[in-house]
Amino acid sequence: MKIYVDDGSTSIKVKWDGEEGVEKKIAVPTTFKRGWKADFGNSNIVNYDIDGEKYSFDRHDSTALNTNNIEWQYSAANTIAIHHALLKTGIEPKTIDIVVTLPLSEYYDTNKQVNKENVQRKKSGLMRRVSNSKETQMFKLNSITVRPESIPAGFEILSEMDINQSLLIVDIGGTTLDISQISGQMTDVINIYGDPHTGVSLITEEAKNALIEAKTYASNHMADLFIINRKNHDFFDKNINIPAKIQRVKETIESANRRLNERIINSIRQFKGYSHVMVIGGGSELISQAIKDFCNVRHDRFFVSSHPQFDLVNGLFTMG
Numbered sequence: 001m002k003i004y005v006d007d008g009s010t011s012i013k014v015k016w017d018g019e020e021g022v023e024k025k026i027a028v029p030t031t032f033k034r035g036w037k038a039d040f041g042n043s044n045i046v047n048y049d050i051d052g053e054k055y056s057f058d059r060h061d062s063t064a065l066n067t068n069n070i071e072w073q074y075s076a077a078n079t080i081a082i083h084h085a086l087l088k089t090g091i092e093p094k095t096i097d098i099v100v101t102l103p104l105s106e107y108y109d110t111n112k113q114v115n116k117e118n119v120q121r122k123k124s125g126l127m128r129r130v131s132n133s134k135e136t137q138m139f140k141l142n143s144i145t146v147r148p149e150s151i152p153a154g155f156e157i158l159s160e161m162d163i164n165q166s167l168l169i170v171d172i173g174g175t176t177l178d179i180s181q182i183s184g185q186m187t188d189v190i191n192i193y194g195d196p197h198t199g200v201s202l203i204t205e206e207a208k209n210a211l212i213e214a215k216t217y218a219s220n221h222m223a224d225l226f227i228i229n230r231k232n233h234d235f236f237d238k239n240i241n242i243p244a245k246i247q248r249v250k251e252t253i254e255s256a257n258r259r260l261n262e263r264i265i266n267s268i269r270q271f272k273g274y275s276h277v278m279v280i281g282g283g284s285e286l287i288s289q290a291i292k293d294f295c296n297v298r299h300d301r302f303f304v305s306s307h308p309q310f311d312l313v314n315g316l317f318t319m320g
């Protein structure tokens with residue numbers, strides 16, 4: 001069995017062929033902390049061990065490990081996050097083949113060639129043995145394929161394009177901005193750009209600080225929920241401890257979002273000559289309008305899907 005995994009830094013997206021050929025997919029947050037936590041006696045597995053180090057899944061703890069850095073891609077916590085997401089599929093643990101991703105800036109070297117060292121490093125990291133506190137069976141990884149982020153998401157559109165045309169794919173995730181320009185029929189990678197420091201986490205960090213001022217100590221995941229629900233006043237009212245600070249938190253999110261938009265548009269300026277544009281990743285909703293206005297391609301050549309967070313894993317799945 002082959003399972004497709006877009007192991008992003010904020011959430012792991014998994015897609016597979018379910019029973020009777022029904023495609024299935026899930027997204028699981030990457031919020032882990034060091035050490036084990038109390039077990040409530042239900043069937044959920046939350047405590048893991050890797051190379052003698054203990055970690056637990058905790059969606060709400062503000063001391064959760066920081067995944068917003070590139071080293072996380074190769075870390076023990078990344079391996080555990082993938083295994084945890086695999087268990088969440090409900091598939092009975094067995095030996096599987098797996099496809100995972102690396103950000104463009106890690107997958108390619110400065111000469112735009114595949115960085116074999118990084119690919120190998122990713123594979124070796126994933127081969128580490130993981131066990132859990134309930135001593136139940138875990139998935140075993142047989143073959144591991146590493147693919148670049150963003151490019152596979154354009155697979156279907158590119159296959160319908162002419163070789164003289166090109167597609168700009170802008171992937172805005174939790175931590176990284178990946179931009180690639182690929183020619184029709186996937187004949188050429190024209191240009192790539194990866195910025196490991198520009199992602200929704202720029203807003204997350206500022207939101208967390210504003211929330212602290214409101215005596216609300218949020219994990220990254222919780223702060224992200226404030227960003228996603230930025231237009232939902234009820235959510236703010238329910239989850240912020242000092243009501244007088246609600247407006248301040250909202251304004252902080254809006255101004256951080258404007259700065260994020262500016263940075264992304266600046267990065268797009270170096271790309272020229274594309275005929276089609278696709279915006280993917282969880283941050284799409286925050287930036288797609290600005291990108292559409294800036295790139296100014298034909299209306300029917302601008303793509304944002306209804307579930308942009310899953311575009312990459314969908315592409316991995318289609319590529320096989």
Ligand SMILES: Nc1ncnc2c1ncn2[C@@H]1O[C@H](COP(=O)(O)OP(=O)(O)OP(=O)(O)O)[C@@H](O)[C@H]1O
Nearest residue numbers: 008009010011173174175176200224228281282283
């Ligand atoms: N509707 C939404 N509005 C705003 N932000 C959103 C929305 N949905 C998801 N996000 C944000 O998108 C981010 C997750 O996106 P995604 O899953 O693409 O990131 P990732 O792949 O884990 O990160 P990366 O690619 O940088 O490693 C989170 O920060 C989340 O808060």
Ligand SMILES: [Mg+2]
Nearest residue numbers: 008009173281
């Ligand atoms: Mg991603």
